[in-house]
Amino acid sequence: MIIRNSIRQLWRMKGKTFLFILLLLLASGLCSMGVGFWKINSRNMEKYEDSFMTIGTVEQKASTMQEIRQWDAETKSYHIYSKNVYDTYVPESVLDFEGADYLSSPEKRVTYIAYNPDYKTYDGLNQLFVVEVSPREDVVPDHPVLLEIKKVWHGTGLYEGMYFTFCSHYDPEPEMMYQDKTYIMCVDSILGHESEVEFRPVMVTESDQYAADGTIIENSIAGHYYDEVTEDFYESERGRRWLNFLECLDYRNNIFPVTGTDNIHLMMGFYRGDNYISFGREFTEEEYESGAKVCLVSEPFAYKNGFEVGDSVRLPLLCADHKYSGGASFGSAGFRSCSFLNAQGEIYEPFEDSEYEIVGIYGGVASSMLDEYSMGYNEVVIPAKSVKNSDADNIIAYGPMFGSTTSFEIENGTIDEYMEKWSRQGIDNVEITFYDKGYTKLQSGMENMKSISRILAAMGAAMVLMVLGYFTWLFILRQGERTAVERCLGFRKWQSFLSMFTGIFLIILVGSALGCTAGSVLSARIAGSMENISYYDTTFGNSAAVEMEEDIELEEETFYPVEAAAGTMAAVLVTGSVMAGIGIGCNLRKEPMELLGKAR
Amino acid sequence: METLRAEKVSYSYQTKYQKVDAVREVSCIFEHKKMYAIIGESGSGKSTFLSLLAGLDVPDAGTIYVQGQSLKEMDRDAYRLNQASVVYQSFHLFPLLNALENVMLPLEFKGMKKKDAKRAAQELLHKVGLTEKIYRQFPKMMSGGEQQRVAIARAVAAGGEVILADEPTGNLDSENEEKIVELLKNLAHEDGYTVIVITHNPSVAEAADHVFRMKDGAMEAVR
Numbered sequence: 001m002i003i004r005n006s007i008r009q010l011w012r013m014k015g016k017t018f019l020f021i022l023l024l025l026l027a028s029g030l031c032s033m034g035v036g037f038w039k040i041n042s043r044n045m046e047k048y049e050d051s052f053m054t055i056g057t058v059e060q061k062a063s064t065m066q067e068i069r070q071w072d073a074e075t076k077s078y079h080i081y082s083k084n085v086y087d088t089y090v091p092e093s094v095l096d097f098e099g100a101d102y103l104s105s106p107e108k109r110v111t112y113i114a115y116n117p118d119y120k121t122y123d124g125l126n127q128l129f130v131v132e133v134s135p136r137e138d139v140v141p142d143h144p145v146l147l148e149i150k151k152v153w154h155g156t157g158l159y160e161g162m163y164f165t166f167c168s169h170y171d172p173e174p175e176m177m178y179q180d181k182t183y184i185m186c187v188d189s190i191l192g193h194e195s196e197v198e199f200r201p202v203m204v205t206e207s208d209q210y211a212a213d214g215t216i217i218e219n220s221i222a223g224h225y226y227d228e229v230t231e232d233f234y235e236s237e238r239g240r241r242w243l244n245f246l247e248c249l250d251y252r253n254n255i256f257p258v259t260g261t262d263n264i265h266l267m268m269g270f271y272r273g274d275n276y277i278s279f280g281r282e283f284t285e286e287e288y289e290s291g292a293k294v295c296l297v298s299e300p301f302a303y304k305n306g307f308e309v310g311d312s313v314r315l316p317l318l319c320a321d322h323k324y325s326g327g328a329s330f331g332s333a334g335f336r337s338c339s340f341l342n343a344q345g346e347i348y349e350p351f352e353d354s355e356y357e358i359v360g361i362y363g364g365v366a367s368s369m370l371d372e373y374s375m376g377y378n379e380v381v382i383p384a385k386s387v388k389n390s391d392a393d394n395i396i397a398y399g400p401m402f403g404s405t406t407s408f409e410i411e412n413g414t415i416d417e418y419m420e421k422w423s424r425q426g427i428d429n430v431e432i433t434f435y436d437k438g439y440t441k442l443q444s445g446m447e448n449m450k451s452i453s454r455i456l457a458a459m460g461a462a463m464v465l466m467v468l469g470y471f472t473w474l475f476i477l478r479q480g481e482r483t484a485v486e487r488c489l490g491f492r493k494w495q496s497f498l499s500m501f502t503g504i505f506l507i508i509l510v511g512s513a514l515g516c517t518a519g520s521v522l523s524a525r526i527a528g529s530m531e532n533i534s535y536y537d538t539t540f541g542n543s544a545a546v547e548m549e550e551d552i553e554l555e556e557e558t559f560y561p562v563e564a565a566a567g568t569m570a571a572v573l574v575t576g577s578v579m580a581g582i583g584i585g586c587n588l589r590k591e592p593m594e595l596l597g598k599a600r
Numbered sequence: 601m602e603t604l605r606a607e608k609v610s611y612s613y614q615t616k617y618q619k620v621d622a623v624r625e626v627s628c629i630f631e632h633k634k635m636y637a638i639i640g641e642s643g644s645g646k647s648t649f650l651s652l653l654a655g656l657d658v659p660d661a662g663t664i665y666v667q668g669q670s671l672k673e674m675d676r677d678a679y680r681l682n683q684a685s686v687v688y689q690s691f692h693l694f695p696l697l698n699a700l701e702n703v704m705l706p707l708e709f710k711g712m713k714k715k716d717a718k719r720a721a722q723e724l725l726h727k728v729g730l731t732e733k734i735y736r737q738f739p740k741m742m743s744g745g746e747q748q749r750v751a752i753a754r755a756v757a758a759g760g761e762v763i764l765a766d767e768p769t770g771n772l773d774s775e776n777e778e779k780i781v782e783l784l785k786n787l788a789h790e791d792g793y794t795v796i797v798i799t800h801n802p803s804v805a806e807a808a809d810h811v812f813r814m815k816d817g818a819m820e821a822v823r
């Protein structure tokens with residue numbers, strides 16, 4: 001009866017009641033919209049956190065440029081090109097500075113070269129020939145000259161007694177060749193300027209071996225493009241070098257790059273999504289940490305060798321490249337030339353030889369050209385810590401930190417903070433370039449949306465308070481007479497409270513429910529329409545920006561922030577109830593006669 | 601038969617500036633089937649005494665007995681619900697309820713079914729001289745006399761034996777005043793109520809069976 005009567009009396013004030021409901025609807029709607037935006041925003045941020053990743057690549061700037069002159073016998077002139085020179089190599093430890101919070105610590109990846117004659121890697125590479133030759137007459141081969149083949153050590157298509165055209169193309173002062181002497185040389189064939197096949201020497205007996213500190217180890221003997229074959233030549237150190245070279249010449253057909261990493265997404269191919277796991281899985285955190293003997297192989301490599309997920313591969317690591325990435329050295333058409341002989345002219349022995357389990361096979365574009373930021377042809381990826389032995393005696397190249405080999409991961413949205421701390425280190429010969437797939441741009445939009453949502457929520461909350469305050473005054477404080485008469489009629493305090501409260505509560509319930517529902521729907525619709533945008537990857541950093549046209553698909557069904565709406569509604573209800581309760585309490589604390597305005 | 605008895609009832613309150621002894625050792629007896637008038641100047645303590653009789657306030661000293669039982673020991677809400685009703689000068693009807701609903705409210709509140717309450721309310725309204733035309737009207741649509749009659753009907757509907765009326769004719773013209781006084785008299789004499797009226801109006805006092813005067817919180821019998 002009390003409740004019915006309470007509602008009836010409100011119903012008799014249709015105008016005021018509807019006005020109250022309408023105002024409360026607007027106010028709570030505004031509030032709910034703000035909270036809804038905030039909730040959607042927070043949810044999107046969480047969602048994007050999984051979709052986005054911020055990595056920094058590190059590159060040491062060259063100290064100077066050095067002019068390199070290469071003789072071209074054809075034009076009788078030097079080709080001049082420049083080469084970066086580094087006074088010292090900046091260690092990656094400079095990145096471990098105070099306040100640098102990495103999700104994945106900086107790593108300078110090493111590309112190991114594995115050799116396994118059981119695995120197919122390259123087919124039909126350009127052939128090198130190793131032959132013993134004699135000139136028809138005494139000659140300096142600074143121009144195309146005819147040489148007679150005395151012996152074929154390696155290569156098909158050349159025979160004893162055959163003549164071929166030879167030019168010591170790159171040597172400005174080649175040594176005299178005598179017609180009564182025999183020379184050993186390694187050559188490859190190219191088309192000369194008159195479209196004739198010409199053979200040019202390849203320097204193969206000189207090694208580029210580096211110590212662990214990056215200094216080059218001097219060869220025990222200087223390399224020659226060709227050596228005279230004397231009677232005991234192959235017992236001499238120079239002769240043994242040729243024999244060793246011949247022994248490992250066929251390694252070229254069975255080598256493949258192996259890269260160790262602490263996070264495959266630090267490798268640009270995977271980061272950009274050019275490469276992806278097509279079968280199996282990525283490494284687990286535990287596998288990275290423990291250095292488990294697990295690996296990822298490329299689809300072509302798996303296909304050629306019949307590998308499947310779960311199979312084992314043997315990875316004898318022959319040498320280590322501390323300079324170039326797999327992509328910079330291994331393309332589908334060939335690989336960067338390197339010597340498998342050490343400074344003493346001996347063939348490198350594998351410094352580590354282990355079985356690895358294939359846990360995943362990755363697909364993606366393998367560039368035929370050498371591209372330092374792509375995965376190398378046949379590249380195998382392993383956890384960095386899985387290589388237990390030192391490669392110090394097997395280093396074939398050593399260089400500074402390059403963007404393609406050195407990277408780290410930081411939390412999304414912290415580029416500016418990181419760069420501020422980095423700039424305080426005062427290291428100006430190291431350049432850091434960030435890639436965040438457009439997160440910063442998106443974050444800026446999100447921050448704006450967050451500000452808008454805060455303003456909306458605050459305005460809504462203020463409006464709710466004003467509306468509730470006004471109506472508490474109008475419906476309750478000004479209705480003291482009603483409370484007094486009810487009390488005079490024998491209503492107990494709680495009954496009087498209930499009589500007044502029920503109607504008010506109902507109005508607040510209706511107003512806030514409608515408002516919060518409307519606010520929630522509106523916020524979802526507006527946010528949904530704003531979300532239908534493709535976010536493009538952008539490079540951020542202290543170098544020129546590079547657009548990496550990669551779409552990140554974020555569209556999905558409209559998300560209605562029901563919890564936010566319910567929370568807002570509950571807050572409005574509680575606030576309204578408290579205010580109403582206080583108002584009614586004020587009336588009930590007064591004696592009925594006082595409320596009736598009677599002078600005592 | 602004694603309905604209400606006040607024994608040395610005193611009540612004081614504190615204003616912003618001073619302590620006011622509104623009621624000072626008032627003793628009197630009110631019997632049923634009688635109409636009493638309490639007269640006095642403004643500020644003499646009449647309304648305060650009435651609120652004490654209605655159980656809306658508690659005396660600082662002394663006791664009010666209701667049919668021999670101390671009001672202090674009674675549930676005052678229940679007392680107002682079942683034994684005493686108050687009629688005001690300003691009527692104090694529920695503005696959002698019509699005449700019928702105003703009278704039905706205490707009946708329903710006491711547990712009467714809606715249908716029975718409606719019938720009883722109609723009878724009461726008829727008894728106080730209101731026609732059916734008025735039943736559905738809201739207080740602001742009624743004249744002062746009609747409103748006061750609805751207020752009296754509501755007081756009667758609340759039941760009990762005591763009707764306390766605070767200046768019931770204060771806002772009425774002489775014609776309506778007479779009707780209300782007659783109504784109150786009938787309630788006392790015919791229906792057995794104890795009617796206590798606070799008034800400035802000599803003609804209302806004249807209609808009462810007994811008259812008390814209050815001055816500076818003290819009460820004396822006039823007749």
